[in-house]
Amino acid sequence: MKMFSEKCEDRKGMNSDTMEDLRKDIEKRGGFPLIDPNWDESKFDLSDMLAQHIKINRKRMGFLSVEPYTTIENNKSINHLYVSPGPHFVYSYVMGLEGYKKGVAELIRRMLKLENRELKDDAFDEEFQKLVDLEKRLMKLADYASIEYDTDNINKMRTIEEVSAQIPELNWSKIIKAMVRDDAKNKEELEKLLLKNVHIHGGGEFFFGEKRELSSIINSTPKTVLANYVVARQLVDIAFFFSDQDMSSHAKFYNHANQKSFCASQLAQFFPTPSMNVYIQKSGYNMDNLKLAPEIFGRVKEEYRKMITESPYLEPKIREALLKKLTKLTGTFAHQDYIEPSKLSEQLYEHLNFDKNDTPYHTYMKLWRHRTENLVDHVIYDTPLDPVNLKMFALYAAYQSYSNGFYVNIAYLMYPWLDAGLPLSHNYGDLGYVIAHEIGHAFDFFHRKLDENGKLYNIWITETNSSNTEYGRREQCLRDQYSEYKEPGYDFFMNGTQSRLEIIADHLGALTAYRAFQQVKDLDKIRLPGTHGASQEQLFFYSFALRQCDIQKASEYIMKRRVHPTSRFRVNGVVQNMPEFFEAFKCPKTAKLNINNKCEALY
Structure with a gap:
């Protein structure tokens, strides 16, 4: 290194x-x-x-x-x-x-x-x-x-x-x-x-x-x-x-x-895994974070189970299929198999040989070839670490339909995104939402049509087609809201259809993360200085909003092609449809965000 x-x-x-x-x-x-x-x-x-x-x-x-x-x-x-x-x-x-x-x-x-x-x-x-x-x-x-x-x-x-x-x-x-x-x-x-x-x-x-x-x-x-x-x-x-x-x-x-x-x-x-280990060793990383993340996942997953079970419009066979998919859904947090001491981590670099006389060009060529060889080992020997899509210190979380699981890297499992020493309102409003968002992709407009093995099935096509019609109506409402939105500084409307998968995951994620937090808020014994005037529910939404802070201004070309909604809309566009938000802040009916045409929860 x-x-x-x-x-x-x-x-x-x-x-x-x-x-x-x-x-x-x-x-x-x-x-x-x-x-x-x-x-x-x-x-x-x-x-x-x-x-x-x-x-x-x-x-x-x-x-x-x-x-x-x-x-x-x-x-x-x-x-x-x-x-x-x-x-x-x-x-x-x-x-x-x-x-x-x-x-x-x-x-x-x-x-x-x-x-x-x-x-x-x-x-x-x-x-x-x-x-x-x-x-x-x-x-x-x-x-x-x-x-x-x-x-x-x-x-x-x-x-x-x-x-x-x-x-x-x-x-x-x-x-x-x-x-x-x-x-x-x-x-x-x-x-x-x-x-x-x-x-x-x-x-x-x-x-x-x-x-x-x-x-x-x-x-x-x-x-x-x-x-x-x-x-x-x-x-x-x-x-x-x-x-x-x-x-x-x-x-x-x-x-x-x-x-x-x-x-x-x-x-x-x-050098993702060695970098991760250096960080853990040098930073005084709170290893309890690696225990807390799976706990949050379990509680969020339970709220998804309740939501699907209690959905007023899902037909029995569809409900059963979605619950089966949810049961099989897995979450991976960092690459804990590669935390030192680990033979797997050592094996990753046993064939990489640098020489002090290597030029910078030679060094990069050896690394690129080495990564390709690691990829071959990953496929042939089924090693757990994907050597290609590794983003250890850039915030990264993603759902993979083929394996019906999601991965959250270690960057999300550290302060300020997650810390076992912070209040649960913070951890659920931040990482809890991220986890819930990724689970939400399993049930978004497209991925809901895939079974627990990532294969397309026609479970939504029924004799009455009532569930599919109702899902479409609720999803269309969310798309229309974003398509009628102009980001400040840009003179064009955003594209709700282009961002539909992320819009759905945002709404499902915020709702289930909040409900999961409601189940543990009485266990929260930590209060940060200066927060005693706010309720736990308000602190949850503060953390949810804070994680979307973004000072970058993208070009119009990029903005028109972005898949994720803008950061501003990922906060305001979500909470404007959540009665729980208005209840937490005692918002009057005349409040700007308290719109009349709220979209219903997707399930």
């Missing part, structure tokens, strides 16, 4: 790096016609190039993106590899190639300097635009908005044999097998095990469209453009670390205040 920090903070070393090693690596992986006038397209093999690049860049390769996911089969957790469209699965507008032209150009200039050549701006502009145009074709075909909200992904998944038959232009097995560690003793056996656990995104048109448009794109695009595009996608990731210029999508150091701050975030990203 110390060696990585030194390399990451070595701005002088990065600025002086000629990128000779990058140039050599590019040649090994198939070359770069944009800067190589002798590039031989007769030797070009797109599958081979993708196989070489997936070793280090398994996510933003343009033609595919590889992610882990977990399912529950026969009450056992099973890890899989999910191949979805590239260049970035959901947030394509953030990671699009078009926004990183400066960074890519800077790296190319360094490589050309090795040969006493200069980048011709006009020629580069022309060639780079071809890459942008290619990516736009891929993004249009992928249809990210539909993918993001497709609840039937798990039923639509296809096999690697099927995608190989559909798109024979790519050697899919070769590409995926390249992820396995090169020096593995039983490499062929591991490759077979990995392929066995690979599933391909089957929705939409990207891989399995009737017109076979991905094949058409590959066949109709000049080989020089295909090769340039694969390399450019890698250069974007390298530019994050080596380019200190502002990009159109972010400021230098990827929106961090300075190089040191940026490297601290990278340290937590590449």
Whole structure:
């Protein structure tokens, strides 16, 4: 960790790096016609190039993106590899190639300097635009908005044999097998095990469209453009670390205040479990927090059980199915299996070998390759830690429909979000709400249609369709409220349909967290100074509101595409529908938030 920090903070070393090693690596992986006038397209093999690049860049390769996911089969957790469209699965507008032209150009200039050549701006502009145009074709075909909200992904998944038959232009097995560690003793056996656990995104048109448009794109695009595009996608990731210029999508150091701050975030990203353990050891972390979080989860889960059981409109079969799903729903708090001393934690880094003579570039390449190898181990050996989606110190909580469970990272399990030494009103209003929000996703507009195994079922389609109709009416009310809302500083209405899943989770989360707190408030013996004039109920809502404090002002482009409601609405938009809030604060009927057309509780 110390060696990585030194390399990451070595701005002088990065600025002086000629990128000779990058140039050599590019040649090994198939070359770069944009800067190589002798590039031989007769030797070009797109599958081979993708196989070489997936070793280090398994996510933003343009033609595919590889992610882990977990399912529950026969009450056992099973890890899989999910191949979805590239260049970035959901947030394509953030990671699009078009926004990183400066960074890519800077790296190319360094490589050309090795040969006493200069980048011709006009020629580069022309060639780079071809890459942008290619990516736009891929993004249009992928249809990210539909993918993001497709609840039937798990039923639509296809096999690697099927995608190989559909798109024979790519050697899919070769590409995926390249992820396995090169020096593995039983490499062929591991490759077979990995392929066995690979599933391909089957929705939409990207891989399995009737017109076979991905094949058409590959066949109709000049080989020089295909090769340039694969390399450019890698250069974007390298530019994050080596380019200190502002990009159109972010400021230098990827929106961090300075190089040191940026490297601290990278340290937590590449060394998540050791960073977590260092924090626990050095900070005097309250280990009781790790006990309190599951207790809150249990109480919130019980309130969901009551809510579903007592719902006035759910038909018996639907009620039974939702309760079964709730019973199976799990919550994971931090990665406690990896808290020292832990063999699992040690195994994560046993194959990572830094050398003091490594350049910053070499250091990053070793880390990226190491992460890919960890991902393979995660899938083959069913290790509990997902080595890809690790956000230890950035607030992160997420529900996963395939496993019917949610994960809350350690950043949420520390002050000020949770502390066993703080009042329960605070802990339930803050982390309790987060937990309840994630559970709420299991019963939002889309995920309510999935069973406890993440598979689509038609339980909501009945003879009378009364439950589905009533749910739709109540959910429409919440959507309409947000669609009639303008965030101060912006002259447009927000999109309730686009944010519908988060709106539902917000409302369900606040309601069930509050009800869970009501069950334990008499156990609360702690009072913070200056709070004696407020009731426990009021303190709950203060904590609920405080956690949404946000001083960032996003661009109109981002605001119109955000999935979560704005922070202001996530507070006021929720409590304006809660009679419990008005009762807690004794609000008059004329109060601004005390609207007449309140939406009913969703269940």
